[in-house]
Amino acid sequence: MEEKNYQQYNRSHLKIYNSLTEKKEFFKPIHKDHVGIYVCGPTVYNHLHLGNCRTFISFDVIFRYLKHLGYKVRYVRNITDVGHLENEYYNAEDKIYKKSRIEGLEPMEIVHKYTLSFHNLLNILNVLPPSIEPTATGHIIEQIDLIQELIKKKLAYEINGSVYFDLKEYIKLYPYAYGVISKNKMDKLFHKKLKFLEEKRGFQDFSLWKKAPSNHIMNWSSPWGKGFPGWHIECTTMSTKYLGETFDIHGGGIDLKFPHHECELAQAIGIYNKSCLAHYWMHINMLTLNGKKMSKSTGNFLELKDLIQDKICEKNFYPSIFRFYILQSHYRNIMDFSDKGLMDAEKGYHRIIKAIKILRNFEPKTSEKTLINNFNVHHWINICYQAISDDFNTPLLITHLFQATGFIINNSLQNINISHINLLKKYMVYFVFDILGIQETNYHEENSKKLKILIKRLIKFRTEIRKQKNWIVSDRIRQELFHIGILIHDNKIF
Known part of the structure; x- marks a missing residue:
């Protein structure tokens, strides 16, 4: 099968698990050759875990x-730089x-500090930048416009300079629209007895615009006075501005199902009076630590620097190995982080890279073009595509990659048709580097000890430079370390 045929076939056979319907569905984009995706990005107040x-x-x-399937993809991933309150209760802070x-x-x-940290980290992990990366503060006017529209439709109310979404009024108009993503039952939701701001009509009403206290630096003028937008309205605003009133895929972490994504959807339905915001809702499950959710607030978390900066000198650990480790579990499954799993991933990673190097350097010893082997390359390509086209089943794809790896390492490539070898090489590169985004490291065992010593001394030297407040030199060293995959997060120097 030719490359174009593989693309066309797998376009029509791609399945995505839709959180709305709780089942896999064939992917049918709104526009034939174009796909619109919106993913909720970070609130930039800390480093990513x-x-x-x-x-x-x-x-x-x-x-x-x-993109590999030939779609023109507009991928929008936002930056939340204002409005993400700790909760909807008393004295909630941004x-x-x-x-x-x-x-x-x-x-x-x-915002600037942690946005840079976010970009640097994703760059190290070989995560491609989105097509558009809008910020909440860059879309204040648009958010105010949508809030005014909700007030006009009596789905929001202003009181004391703040504006809230009226969920009871919304459910009168759209009885079954709230809870469709998270599967929350409305009767249980409305009968909870919780403390809430007295100015709100109901505890379930969420903020669209918050009045800013007199000492609050982050505030903008609005028809309701000085204030700042709520968290949920920014995503409805930016997703629809850049992708239209209805688009293909909306995604985020599983913890955003409720209330964030439910609120986004409610706002969009209320404003545009359409049955949905996105046709497919995708949610990535948790990476846990010690069986519990990773969380900065509880202290149960690890950062990438914990794996790189602290261990690179001992275990020669690389960011691509962590990426490979993550992809060995399906995105919809809970994954518990473990050192053993990471070390096993390291072994598997090096084995696959070894196989690719063998393919790259292979030189046939015969010009015979009809030799065959029991490894069917065309069948292998098909099952690899079937795996990734089945709701992006990366662990199954990796299993097939190991199958090819075992053949390459343990068998003589002289017994396979040269055209099949070229095909195998081509699609190993596609699946490993282009689709999974794994990077090849340039690690050499014989240089490792010298590298360890050099890195330790450089970090120690930089610490001394920072104490002298020589920021230019210390920043340059950090930048150079970053280029070789070493993240440094500094503590404050007094």
Whole structure:
């Protein structure tokens, strides 16, 4: 089968698990050759932990595969730089504003610092940048416009300078529309007895616009006075601005199903009066640690620097191995992080890379073109595509890659048709590098000890330079270390 035929066949056979219907569905884009994806990005008030990384690695594979199938993909991933409140209860604080007080920096310094950290981390993990990366603060006017539209339709109300979405009024108009993603039962939701802001009509009503306290730096003028937007309205605003009132895929971590994605959907249905916002809703499951959710607030988390900076000098650990480790579990399954799993992934990673190097350097000793072997390359290509086309089943694809790897390493390639060898080489590269996004390391055992010593001394030297407040040199060293895959997160120097 020719390459174009593989693409066309797998376009029509691609299945995606839809959180709306809770089943796999054949993917049918709204426009034949174009796909629109919106993924909820980070709130930039801290460094990403490994659980966050899993979400963005998973959607990177989805992005890569859709492009591999020949689609023109517009991938929108936002940056939340204002409005993400800790909760909807009393004295709730904006996460970025709170972090700015803790670190003694301006809110936009916090935003800049952790946006750079986010980009650097994803670059190290070989995550492709999105087509568009809009920010909440860059779309204040558009958010105000949508809030006004909701007020006009009596689906929102203003009180004391704040605006709230009226969920009871919404459900009167759309009785079965709230809870379709998270499967929450409305009768249980409305009968909860929780404390909430007295100015709200009901505890379930969520913020669209919050009145800013007099000392709150992050505020904008609005028809309701000085304030800032709520968390949910930004995503409805930016997704529809860049992808239209209805688009193909909306995604994020599983923890965003409720309330964030339910609120996004409610806002969109209320504004545009359409049955859906996205045709397919995708959610990446948790990467747990010690059997519990990774969370900064509980201290149960790991960052990539914990695996690279602290262990590279001992275990020669590379970011691509972590990426490979993540992809050995299906994105919809809970995955518990373990050192053993990571070390097993390292062995598997090096084995696959070894096979690719053998293919790359192979030189046939005969010109015979009719030699055959019991390894059927065409069948192998088909089952690899079947795996990735079945709701992006990366662990099954990796199993097939190991099958080919075993053949390449353990058998003589002299017994296979040279055209099949070229085909095998081509599709190993496609599946490993282009679709899974795995990178080949340039690690050499004989140089490892010298490299370990050099890196340790360089980090130690940089620490001394920082104490002298020589920021230019220390930043340059950090940048150079970053280029070889070493992340450094600094503590504050007083």
